[in-house]
Amino acid sequence: MITKTDRLFTLSTKRTSYLFAITETGHLEHLYYGRRLNNPYVSLDAFAEKRSLPVGGAVAYDSDHPTLFLTNLATEYSTTGKGEYREAMVEVEYGRGMKTLDFIYQSARILSGKPRMFGGLPQSYGTKEQCSTLEIMLKDRVLPIRLALTYTVFAESDVITRRATLYNDTNQTIRINNIASLQLDLTGEWNLTTFDGSWARERYMHTRPLRPGIHVNDSKGGVSSADHNPCIFLSNDRNESIGVNLIYSGDHRELVEVSPYGKTRVLTGINPATFSWYLSAQDRFQSPEAILTFSASGMDGASRNFHHFVNNHITRGAWKFRERPVLVNSWEAAYFKFTEDKLLSLARESAELGVELFVLDDGWFGLRNDDTSSLGDWSVNTKKLPGGLAGFSREIHRLGMMFGLWVEPEMVSIESQLYKKHPDWVIAIPDRQPSVGRNQYILDLTRQDVRDHLLKTLTDLFHLGDVNYVKWDMNRTFTDLYSSNGEIRHHGEFLHRYVLGLYELLEKLTQTFPKILFEGCASGGNRFDLGMLCYVSQMWTSDNTDALSRMYIQEGTSCGYPLSVMGSHVSTSPNHQTLRRSDLESRFNVAAFGLLGYELDITALNRQQKEAIRSQISFYKNHRSLLQYGTFIRVKLANSTSNQVVWAVANSDRSELLVLFAQKLAEANPPSDILRIEDVDTQAIYEVFPRQQKIDLKMFGDLINRVSPVPITEGGIAQETISKTISLDSEVEHYRASGEQIAYGGIKLNAQFGGLGYDSMTRVMADFGSRIYLFKRVDSKR
């Protein structure tokens, strides 16, 4: 709900309020963002900045307001030149390099629903019942330049989205150096959490206290990046948390500045370090949409709000709230080296175990036998797939599976027909040797002819292959920015125009193929953001599928994004990225908290392992809606000093929960493990028991000789043969306990294997071992 009473604007969601007011000078003073104020009486004076005394050395806004120092006012927007010395939300250059602007309140409109944004940017959506919008128009005191601030309130998600639009009503071109989507000025002390990393270690959670000065969280390589995701959180010691994210896939910047007066300013938007825009006379420019949430239940609460928002107001089309298929992906199963027979047996055996979607990853086209060639030449390699793409896809469909295809459309290999034919289509500066990433260049998507070519090629390809799923990859970042596109007047625009070009292409393709399930990917999770999620329904989280690494990666990712968008696969052991060994069941347990896939050569597994996979898939399917769309709770963080990691998903009435209990390293003679979950229904009685797992006898190594009648050596034939045919069932453990017991005390679990003795109750975990516990409400004492 949005109201305007006198000078005060109030934006209310289910559990939050956001307040600001028009000052006597016509600026917008930010007053409050926090728990919902339910009392209709609000004292504006109580929240307003007191300005009765001058401050030595400070510059007053004007002589009529000698105590108004913009640099110490919490505001809804800021520009430069009138005594605001913090980082400004908007910086515009006009005339001979002047930058002073002074935006003053003009008018406001309140609308039900959400007006469409212009300029080709993706955006959140909602019905008139779900959201309402406030549009504020401001105008510079002197020049005909206007700034519109748009707020859309999504009551149920506790999310407010924001964007800014600049109107150049002058008759000269002006230059935008910066236009953030959101400015939020806060009081009090805050910790900042960011999600940082690189390839194969994306979105690790980092938290630090904020101190006076500036912290920048940004990307400069042309993509939202694995270096620093655009999602950030500010949390305080009252367990309040504010989350911010941006619906954008290019360079972003989140700047957090603690001023000398202890105010904390948060800005998010396109990164001004790699952006500028020449705005012609009578033209307008709109920023991407930023999203904002507040929760009095800490970061967990704030990320739950984001999950609700992404599932309801970002994900769209046929796959919204639809259960996602279990897939098998050919990449780590075969890399570039495969034949049709090899892939078909992988598909056949996977289908037999319950897999629903076969994904043909890299290596199926042109002359691509390694990563040195053929991107751009999107026609099938008939040496590998003699039946062609149509034939191969038919075989997959015949197995009752969906058919998925990997493409990397934004790229061209130096060794390719396409590059020979259109060398001018790549991003490169004439007379300068362009830098390369994975032997490839980026196609200039700012050019209409390039986009038209890709649209046609991909449309034909997806029809030909009767494709049900597309993995859209992007494996290098930008350098040598230059375009022969005559529309580009200045290369400060280039990266933004590229992103807009990409969005246009994705929009057209997703419209043409509304039933296809699109999964985004960029060397794993190098472009994991809300902009992409407006087109693709899911994202490849990381190339790293090691169970331990994934606990950090999925946990960090889960702060901003729901499990329903996070691709997570079971791969082989030792893991291809870390060489770490972990057992098949634990790889599954972690991958199950996301969109399950298998990315290993299933045909090479033994019968025991295949049976384990069959029961994993059947378990996953039985609980899929909970694992993909349930409420996710980070009970014990991987990102803490604890040796244990505990995650849970719960359904809406808490009658069913699945809980992951994992450990990093095994300890000898360990203390009892305690399963304490506060998010249960304390009034209920639950049955609690672990998913049955298989324990590979190899885990016991030479110890097996204590019970074996014949001597068995590690790695020997006897061990191999036994492990192929026999495995142990995991422990028998079952409780009936009250919600109060589980929430307040916790269940002491069976003893772990600790070096002395083993029986059917013993929990054999080892390093990186885990279990999934099922909690089922059996009786309610309401």
Ligand code: GLA
């Ligand atoms: C990227 C992706 C992988 C795989 C390869 C294929 O690295 O992240 O999942 O598709 O490309 O080349």
